[in-house]
Amino acid sequence: MFSFLWNLLANIVLRVFVWVMAFIICFGNVFVICLRSCIASENEPHTMAIKSLCCADCLMGVCLFFIGAFDIKYCGEYNRHAHIWMETLSCQLIGSLAMLSTEVSVMMLTYMTVEKYLRIVFPFQQYRAGRRQTLCSLASIWALGFVLAAAPFWDHQTFGNFYGRNGVSLCYSTGIFLVLRLTNFGFHKVY
Known part of the structure; x- marks a missing residue:
């Protein structure tokens, strides 16, 4: 359970964890994007895919920053604002960014896995x-x-x-979760 009667995030451990993870995620992914941009690569398509994956992952860090900020905003009186918060555009946008981040990350990893599989299994092909x-x-x-x-x-x-x-807008539909995750899991196990 993420939300509690008085706070958006139920306890201090979650509050600290959200801020620490948001910082680590954003800093780490921005660092990789900058590093990959500065260093010349022999495999430019792979570098583009890694940068794109970092952008998708960085969106989750942004979502966590917003969740942490709204937790501070509603600190001690979340129960009075919970229903209003869950109906706001802010909550909706944070949820959609989280969905975008996770789905793009999973599809990106699947794409990179299939692309590397084809290179390894068919090394002498022109693919x-x-x-x-x-x-x-x-x-x-x-x-x-x-x-x-x-x-x-x-x-x-x-x-x-x-x-x-x-309260934290991280609810996923069962259909999308099962279909995409099982498909991607299947690709990773097959390849």
Whole structure:
């Protein structure tokens, strides 16, 4: 249980953990993006995929910063504002950013796994993902991630308050979770 009667985050351990993880996630991913941008790479498509993965992961750090900030805002009186908070655009956007981050990260890892698998299993084939193919793949992954994250906003009658079902806005639909995760898990086990 994340939320409690008086606070958005139930205890001090969660509060500290959210801030520490947010900092580590953002700093680590920005560091990797900067490092990869400064160092020349022989495999530019792979570097592009890593930078894209870091951007997706960094979004989760941003979500954690916002959750920590709203926990401070509602400190000691969350029970008076809980329903209002879960209906706000802020809560909805944090939830959609969390969904975007996790789904894009998982799809990106699957793409990188399949791409590396093909290079290892068929080393003498001419298959090499070029810059253009990689850009198209990454753009498709991000587009699908945006669609999955934005879908609950399109049909409020079907989805209801999808991202506001709990205080930290991290509720995922069972269908997306099972279908995408099982598919990605299958790719990782097969490849």
